[in-house]
Amino acid sequence: MEKTSIPVNPEERFSAFNIGIHGIGPEMVKGCRTLPQVDARLRRILEGKVLVSHTGFDRGALDGAMTKYGLRPIGVTWLDSAMIARRAWPEEYRRRGWNLANVARNLGITFRHHDALEDAMVAVEIVIRACWHTRLDIDGWVDRG
Secondary structure (H helix, E strand, C coil): CCCCCCCCCCCCCCCHHHHHHHCCCHHHHCCCCCHHHHHHHHHHHHCCCEEEECCCHHHHHHHHHHHHCCCCCCCCEEEEHHHHHHHHCHHHHCCCCCCHHHHHHHCCCCCCCCCHHHHHHHHHHHHHHHHHHHCCCHHHHHHHC
């Protein structure tokens, strides 16, 4: 698994609310490439892979950004680690409490929350642990997804 973080300038206004969550502001992406400029690299890394996010937020953000620039979607299979946590441990997460920080804490995973790369790695770790717990492999989760 390649561990890569590619800062991208979204060419949009930054809200104070979002800066407060993830700490990324305009000064951090000033001079960074835009999505069209990193599109080919992202495709080389992601095309044909299983991509894990916690809830559909990242999927929606990527799809929206691709649409904004008129880029075709990247051919990936998405897995939602929140949905997988709810199905793997229904007694714990059936109704609530499945946010990334809570699931990670319950599984004994420490990380720097709201850092894109660390959030992604924790989402993958949740899926791996769910595979161990349920004896269901990635293909099984994709089929259930």
